[in-house]
Amino acid sequence: MPINIFSENSLSWMPQKNTLKRPIYQSLVHDLEEKIKSNILMPGTKLPSQRELADYLDLNFTTITRAYKLSEQKNLTYGVVGKGTYISPTVNTSPTITPFNTDKTINFGLISAFEENNNLLTNVIADISSQSNINHLLTYDSPIGMTSQRKVAINYLKKIGFSVSLDNIAITSGGQNALTIILLALFNANDKIAVDRFTYVNFIEIAKLAQIKLIPIDYDSAGMIPEKLKYACEHNHINGIYLMPYFANPTGISITDERKITLAQVIKSHDLVLIEDNYLHFLNIFDIGSSIQMRTLLPNQTITIISMTKAISTGLRVGYLLFPSKYKHSLVTSLINVNVKTSSLDAEIITQSLVTGVAYDMMYKKIALAQHANDTFNTVFKDYPNLKTNTLFFKWIPLKKSTLSGKKIESFFLHQGIRLFHSDRFLVSENDKQTFLRISLSAINNAETLKSALIKLKTLLEQFDYI
Amino acid sequence: MPINIFSENSLSWMPQKNTLKRPIYQSLVHDLEEKIKSNILMPGTKLPSQRELADYLDLNFTTITRAYKLSEQKNLTYGVVGKGTYISPTVNTSPTITPFNTDKTINFGLISAFEENNNLLTNVIADISSQSNINHLLTYDSPIGMTSQRKVAINYLKKIGFSVSLDNIAITSGGQNALTIILLALFNANDKIAVDRFTYVNFIEIAKLAQIKLIPIDYDSAGMIPEKLKYACEHNHINGIYLMPYFANPTGISITDERKITLAQVIKSHDLVLIEDNYLHFLNIFDIGSSIQMRTLLPNQTITIISMTKAISTGLRVGYLLFPSKYKHSLVTSLINVNVKTSSLDAEIITQSLVTGVAYDMMYKKIALAQHANDTFNTVFKDYPNLKTNTLFFKWIPLKKSTLSGKKIESFFLHQGIRLFHSDRFLVSENDKQTFLRISLSAINNAETLKSALIKLKTLLEQFDYI
DNA sequence: TAATTTGTTCGTAGACATTTC
DNA sequence: GGAAATGTCTACGAACAAATT
Numbered sequence: 001m002p003i004n005i006f007s008e009n010s011l012s013w014m015p016q017k018n019t020l021k022r023p024i025y026q027s028l029v030h031d032l033e034e035k036i037k038s039n040i041l042m043p044g045t046k047l048p049s050q051r052e053l054a055d056y057l058d059l060n061f062t063t064i065t066r067a068y069k070l071s072e073q074k075n076l077t078y079g080v081v082g083k084g085t086y087i088s089p090t091v092n093t094s095p096t097i098t099p100f101n102t103d104k105t106i107n108f109g110l111i112s113a114f115e116e117n118n119n120l121l122t123n124v125i126a127d128i129s130s131q132s133n134i135n136h137l138l139t140y141d142s143p144i145g146m147t148s149q150r151k152v153a154i155n156y157l158k159k160i161g162f163s164v165s166l167d168n169i170a171i172t173s174g175g176q177n178a179l180t181i182i183l184l185a186l187f188n189a190n191d192k193i194a195v196d197r198f199t200y201v202n203f204i205e206i207a208k209l210a211q212i213k214l215i216p217i218d219y220d221s222a223g224m225i226p227e228k229l230k231y232a233c234e235h236n237h238i239n240g241i242y243l244m245p246y247f248a249n250p251t252g253i254s255i256t257d258e259r260k261i262t263l264a265q266v267i268k269s270h271d272l273v274l275i276e277d278n279y280l281h282f283l284n285i286f287d288i289g290s291s292i293q294m295r296t297l298l299p300n301q302t303i304t305i306i307s308m309t310k311a312i313s314t315g316l317r318v319g320y321l322l323f324p325s326k327y328k329h330s331l332v333t334s335l336i337n338v339n340v341k342t343s344s345l346d347a348e349i350i351t352q353s354l355v356t357g358v359a360y361d362m363m364y365k366k367i368a369l370a371q372h373a374n375d376t377f378n379t380v381f382k383d384y385p386n387l388k389t390n391t392l393f394f395k396w397i398p399l400k401k402s403t404l405s406g407k408k409i410e411s412f413f414l415h416q417g418i419r420l421f422h423s424d425r426f427l428v429s430e431n432d433k434q435t436f437l438r439i440s441l442s443a444i445n446n447a448e449t450l451k452s453a454l455i456k457l458k459t460l461l462e463q464f465d466y467i
Numbered sequence: 468m469p470i471n472i473f474s475e476n477s478l479s480w481m482p483q484k485n486t487l488k489r490p491i492y493q494s495l496v497h498d499l500e501e502k503i504k505s506n507i508l509m510p511g512t513k514l515p516s517q518r519e520l521a522d523y524l525d526l527n528f529t530t531i532t533r534a535y536k537l538s539e540q541k542n543l544t545y546g547v548v549g550k551g552t553y554i555s556p557t558v559n560t561s562p563t564i565t566p567f568n569t570d571k572t573i574n575f576g577l578i579s580a581f582e583e584n585n586n587l588l589t590n591v592i593a594d595i596s597s598q599s600n601i602n603h604l605l606t607y608d609s610p611i612g613m614t615s616q617r618k619v620a621i622n623y624l625k626k627i628g629f630s631v632s633l634d635n636i637a638i639t640s641g642g643q644n645a646l647t648i649i650l651l652a653l654f655n656a657n658d659k660i661a662v663d664r665f666t667y668v669n670f671i672e673i674a675k676l677a678q679i680k681l682i683p684i685d686y687d688s689a690g691m692i693p694e695k696l697k698y699a700c701e702h703n704h705i706n707g708i709y710l711m712p713y714f715a716n717p718t719g720i721s722i723t724d725e726r727k728i729t730l731a732q733v734i735k736s737h738d739l740v741l742i743e744d745n746y747l748h749f750l751n752i753f754d755i756g757s758s759i760q761m762r763t764l765l766p767n768q769t770i771t772i773i774s775m776t777k778a779i780s781t782g783l784r785v786g787y788l789l790f791p792s793k794y795k796h797s798l799v800t801s802l803i804n805v806n807v808k809t810s811s812l813d814a815e816i817i818t819q820s821l822v823t824g825v826a827y828d829m830m831y832k833k834i835a836l837a838q839h840a841n842d843t844f845n846t847v848f849k850d851y852p853n854l855k856t857n858t859l860f861f862k863w864i865p866l867k868k869s870t871l872s873g874k875k876i877e878s879f880f881l882h883q884g885i886r887l888f889h890s891d892r893f894l895v896s897e898n899d900k901q902t903f904l905r906i907s908l909s910a911i912n913n914a915e916t917l918k919s920a921l922i923k924l925k926t927l928l929e930q931f932d933y934i
Numbered sequence: 935t936a937a938t939t940t941g942t943t944c945g946t947a948g949a950c951a952t953t954t955c
Numbered sequence: 956g957g958a959a960a961t962g963t964c965t966a967c968g969a970a971c972a973a974a975t976t
């Protein structure tokens with residue numbers, strides 16, 4: 001018998017007990033789903049606590065736990081220990097950053113790749129198509145990439161400081177695709193992966209699709225804090241860790257050598273699988289060998305992703321996946337089951353652009369453009385010396401405390417003709433500390449346009465007291 | 468206190484009670500994993516029953532249930548109600564059918580696409596690369612495919628009997644990739660999908676990676692049996708169904724119109740998501756409109772995959788994904804998170820090959836080649852009229868009862884220089900009924916070679932009393 | 935065919951960790 | 956800083972379902 005007697009409307013969600021069929025927890029989720037769909041329950045609403053609802057329905061509270069757990073899996077709700085369970089703010093929407101930008105909006109959102117030099121690839125493609133026999137590029141063969149292509153890859157990788165053997169590299173359909181392959185190959189639903197408190201949105205999203213839980217770890221200017229990671233490992237069963245050692249997206253932080261060493265110790269002692277994402281690796285051409293590689297410190301547990309999309313062209317989907325031998329079988333099986341194979345044609349274009357030197361030409365041009373965009377930013381924002389970082393592709397601007405949600409701030413700017421992203425988008429879980437804007441400098445392909453766009457941005461930021 | 472006293476070695480697996488740490492179920496799986504790795508426990512071994520082991524360890528038997536469940540998730544074991552729990556025969560191996568065939572073996576294994584006409588694409592590729600500006604093919608834009616490309620697709624689809632609007636089609640990186648996108652978008656771990664008792668290996672594998680359970684349903688010559696599907700739906704909570712309505716792989720069965728109607732009724736009444744895989748759709752060019760489409764019967768719950776790899780070239784990874792509007796958001800989000808986008812270049816080549824008619828030329832040539840291969844098969848096996856089907860790309864040969872396992876039979880033939888696949892590979896769960904061999908006719912690109920290979924195959928089959 | 939064996943599902947109880955107040 | 960609130964994890968007992976004998 002219930003101990004408490006509840007007056008009408010005392011709970012935000014009051015499922016009717018007599019309509020519940022067994023299994024009760026599923027029936028509860030069904031009821032919740034219906035009420036969210038029909039707008040009876042709105043995103044952000046706090047649901048009754050497990051014990052409260054259990055009392056009301058005269059059930060054991062862990063039955064409610066199960067219902068809330070299932071509804072979390074379905075992305076209907078999320079729970080915070082000590083606080084409560086809430087209806088997910090992203091019900092029926094998703095924070096996935098998509099490349100759609102059809103309108104005349106200023107695009108500070110998407111991190112792109114200064115694509116105005118893509119035409120340099122025309123000759124490479126023409127040369128490939130004029131080969132007497134391109135049959136070998138059009139068959140099922142070589143699902144992980146042709147030997148010749150992997151050899152060229154190895155040669156390029158050496159230039160940017162990565163050493164790998166022919167048996168430990170596969171070609172994927174880009175960096176994001178590599179993440180999918182890795183998550184499906186090496187992790188199960190409900191596994192946990194440690195990430196920076198702010199991290200790559202589409203990693204958050206693919207982890208959600210694979211039902212892998214992300215555990216946010218705090219960071220400072222040198223990168224993730226090893227003590228915080230250690231603490232999390234000791235209090236959770238964590239299976240892996242995702243890091244962007246170089247110009248982390250979105251914070252722009254590069255992990256210092258010292259920090260890499262202490263992080264590696266923690267990762268080793270808790271036997272985590274390290275996923276190392278080097279999406280801006282080509283900037284390393286300038287300072288090869290200047291820093292320690294995580295994979296050198298942790299050779300048997302590091303999986304490295306080198307995406308070629310930012311370095312060359314975002315439309316050609318090619319990335320390199322580097323792995324220790326013990327993961328090879330799982331990763332190759334996963335690659336075949338996710339993709340069958342990577343397009344040999346795309347892979348060949350990237351390969352030939354590396355062989356002919358066109359790729360390097362493009363990379364140097366991109367670096368110059370990025371440098372110039374960066375200079376423009378620094379000129380426009382010269383009164384804000386704290387924003388002067390050397391994160392070439394994007395900026396990370398701290399905001400004053402505001403009562404507005406991230407969503408509201410983004411739509412305010414969009415209304416003003418500027419697409420940009422608020423730090424909330426990059427959050428794995430709630431956070432009431434500092435908030436930021438991420439300003440991509442890499443999607444606007446014209447120096448003059450960029451300058452006037454930045455001036456407009458600065459004016460708005462100051463006018464509405466954001467910075 | 469345990470009731471029974473066990474003598475030494477009475478159980479196939481005897482974890483030491485004093486080494487078990489809490490959580491016990493995880494500790495048990497760890498112990499099992501170690502013993503499998505170190506070959507103390509071999510694949511196929513029957514493990515103690517849940518109650519037996521619980522008794523021995525003085526635990527509640529559902530704690531063992533949990534341990535066995537986790538080990539099944541990790542692909543270490545599988546359980547059969549009423550029979551017991553066994554160590555998975557595929558521990559550390561995988562039945563994924565890979566395109567590797569580097570040696571001189573006769574390849575009756577892989578279903579390929581009569582690729583000797585791939586050179587016809589050379590001009591298409593050359594024309595694309597000679598366009599004054601191919602920049603638009605090399606950027607992040609149009610993740611689900613350019614409008615122009617989707618329009619051409621719609622036009623082709625009409626020719627093979629599929630009607631779809633521009634808003635309900637996306638371009639994926641091939642059919643397998645579409646399956647990945649669908650499973651991640653619309654299903655969760657532990658969901659159940661009904662499939663034919665024998666089904667596409669790489670669907671079994673991607674389902675395993677996504678931790679989705681497949682429920683095998685019996686079939687007859689007209690396709691899956693609706694009563695069996697109904698029974699399964701009533702006794703399980705089934706979320707979806709995967710069908711290949713046309714020349715199902717590997718059985719070669721096409722679902723009759725009558726059967727489609729009764730299946731659709733069951734699918735509708737149990738609200739299943741139907742995944743319809745049309746990998747050999749282009750054979751329909753010959754008999755457009757001759758059969759009912761499942762998606763016409765179930766317009767709001769059918770997702771259709773039209774892979775272009777078999778129709779044109781297996782190396783260009785392009786497929787079309789057709790969906791009702793209610794699934795659009797989930798599927799597009801999943802596509803972006805799995806791939807970011809499909810290679811626009813590959814998509815454009817397929818598109819232009821359709822526009823210029825080269826694609827149709829290739830398809831007709833493939834059909835002729837397939838017809839010829841089929842005739843050759845029928846000639847060689849003329850004494851076996853029961854094998855005379857019109858399954859153009861492969862054959863399905865019933866075997867006499869044998870004590871040999873599928874693996875053994877495959878390796879017997881491989882030893883004789885012939886790669887082929889035994890029906891065990893296509894099984895979702897055990898089956899002691901009829902066994903088969905699948906003989907692909909589509910990977911050998913030379914008529915003479917095919918004939919002598921088939922003669923060799925027939926001689927071996929008869930000599931060793933397989934048929 | 936009926937009884938038995940065996941794996942599966944669900945609701946329950948207690949111990950625990952984190953956050954809030 | 957400590958007590959209370961709240962979600963999470965693990966083990967357990969009962970009812971159930973499928974396969975075997």
